[in-house]
Amino acid sequence: MGSVEEDVLAGVGSRLRALRQARGITLAELAAETNLTASTLSRLENGKLRPTLEQLLPLARAHEVPLDDLVAAPPTGDPRIHLRPVRRAGMTVVPLTRRPGGVQAYKVIYPPVGQASALAPQTHEGYEWFYVLNGRVRFVLADQEFELGPGEAAEFDTRLPHWIGSADSQPAELLTLFGPQGERAHL
Template sequence: MGGAEDDVLAGVGPRLRALRRSRNATLAGLAAETGLTASTLSRLETGKLRPTLEQLLPLARAHGVPLDDLVAAPPTGDPRIHLRPVRRSGMTVIPLTNRPGGVQTYKVIYPPASRSRTVKLQTHDGHEWFYVLNGHVRLVLGTQDLRLGPGEAAEFDTRTPHWIGSAGPHPAELLTMFGPQGERAHLSPRPGGQ
């Protein structure tokens, strides 16, 4: 192997580290999820170990990305975006950005509210901004319990205990931006102050 292949493999480690960090996963947690050792994962991320297909397949599955994303396969010339929805805890998450690290954008669909659902507040590093497309959303943020409808947006530091879910009998659809390092959405006023 040489040239282009070496360049492709050299880029795998940083992409793996960025994906793991964007999910706030530890090496130990990812090891349990993939069946690879934490030592192997560390060596893959630092480039001390050349990745094999047997290692990349469970990593792609764990991170919820196509194998092509891990190796940065060259574009095929097709400009269409191939969205791959992921279901987690009853909600559907559709990644709208296709690069590891930095601000990530998702369309999130929360299932209809149920009376048996318990609110479990969570915290993690980062900053989140969301815009309600359809339905109503309940946002529990620290001691606040808010209800947002279509056209409303919220932005918060995810180190504040929080929970988001549908607030009604219908699914709620959100456009969400998440920055793992605390990046914030910046909105500019309309020209003329409108």
């Protein structure tokens, strides 16, 4: 196998780990989704096992990404960005960055009050910054509550209990930067 193919396959593990961590799931949970063993997934993520197409297809399906994203296929010459929204817990998340690891950018659309998931603050590793593009946002951070409108921004350590959602009967649109390792946004 040539060096180009080896370079492509060498980067698959870190991309797989970044996708799994961005979803906040364990190897065991991903194993249940893909019918691959947690041991196989761990070895793929650590680069100790060369991925096969039979392994990559269920992983791409589980992470809801094109197979090209897993192997970092070279660009086709088309400069257009093909955004693929993901719907989770009533909200729509549009990834704006295509590389694994580091600070990730997203456009997030929270559904109107009544269509959103119940207020259930969560915690996880990382640091988040968001900017309200449209609508009003209810932001709960630990024992504080805020309402933000268009043009306002907030940043916080995601290890603190937090919840974000629309503050009224209209959807809320945010630009979000998230650093899974605690990277802060620099303005």
